[in-house]
Amino acid sequence: MKVVGLTGGIGSGKTTVAGFFKELGIPVFIADDEAKLLMVSNSEVKSAVQALFGEHSYKNGLPERKYIASKVFGDREKLEQLNAIIHPAVARHFESWKEEQVAPYVIYEAAILFESGGYKKCDFNLLVTAPLDRRIERLKKRDKSTLEEIEARMNNQWSDEEKAKLADFIIENKELSSTRKAVHELHETLV
Ligand SMILES: CC(C)(COP(=O)(O)OP(=O)(O)OC[C@H]1O[C@@H](n2cnc3c(N)ncnc32)[C@H](O)[C@@H]1O)[C@@H](O)C(=O)NCCC(=O)NCCS
Numbered sequence: 577m578k579v580v581g582l583t584g585g586i587g588s589g590k591t592t593v594a595g596f597f598k599e600l601g602i603p604v605f606i607a608d609d610e611a612k613l614l615m616v617s618n619s620e621v622k623s624a625v626q627a628l629f630g631e632h633s634y635k636n637g638l639p640e641r642k643y644i645a646s647k648v649f650g651d652r653e654k655l656e657q658l659n660a661i662i663h664p665a666v667a668r669h670f671e672s673w674k675e676e677q678v679a680p681y682v683i684y685e686a687a688i689l690f691e692s693g694g695y696k697k698c699d700f701n702l703l704v705t706a707p708l709d710r711r712i713e714r715l716k717k718r719d720k721s722t723l724e725e726i727e728a729r730m731n732n733q734w735s736d737e738e739k740a741k742l743a744d745f746i747i748e749n750k751e752l753s754s755t756r757k758a759v760h761e762l763h764e765t766l767v
């Protein structure tokens with residue numbers, strides 16, 4: 577089974593692009609969502625996160641995402657420690673999920689695929705890009721995030737130029753219709 581890694585900076589449109597692959601019947605594994613599930617359902621992950629961030633990191637069994645975000649995106653070491661808890665657990669889950677899929681290829685969507693080295697396990701890697709001002713505009717609208725919060729995350733991600741060097745395919749996410757068309761064309765190439 578071929579694995580196509582799908583990545584892009586915060587707010588670039590990864591999940592939107594993943595949705596277009598789903599429309600074509602391609603199985604999509606969203607690492608961000610799996611990470612969220614594991615933080616609730618995997619007791620080892622949960623206790624490691626609690627040990628790292630203390631009692632305020634969980635409330636009624638659920639992670640306090642805003643609190644954890646406020647601790648990690650300005651502290652590289654803490655972020656790396658959190659990544660070291662979450663990423664191996666997500667990778668293990670992906671391997672078992674992949675075995676269950678019947679398709680010409682699957683999509684592995686992850687926000688920091690290049691930064692984490694996860695791209696090396698993929699057969700091809702697709703980068704989604706969008707101009708910085710559009711990404712910020714879309715995120716402010718979607719999450720009601722502040723510019724400061726968005727920039728703190730961007731500071732922990734590579735630039736598009738760095739990522740482009742490692743990407744096999746790049747889709748520029750401007751208008752939804754042209755992005756969908758680009759996904760359809762890439763699908764034809766991949767099958
Ligand atoms: C810090 C957490 C709790 C914040 O949760 P929140 O709901 O606010 O954000 P969410 O997980 O939906 O991520 C939104 C975006 O933030 C950025 N982001 C998330 N994690 C990271 C990271 N480790 N490094 C850089 N950027 C990141 C990405 O652009 C991502 O698409 C959460 O992001 C987390 O647990 N991150 C560490 C695990 C991780 O790397 N997850 C992503 C891939 S598996």
Ligand SMILES: Nc1ncnc2c1ncn2[C@@H]1O[C@H](COP(=O)(O)OP(=O)(O)OP(=O)(O)O)[C@@H](O)[C@H]1O
Binds near residue numbers: 585591715
């Ligand atoms: N081409 C587009 N035109 C207008 N809005 C768009 C376009 N692409 C995505 N959006 C919107 O922008 C926001 C960010 O897109 P999306 O959630 O797909 O990005 P993402 O890269 O997955 O984000 P994150 O890094 O936070 O996980 C969403 O609200 C989405 O509906």
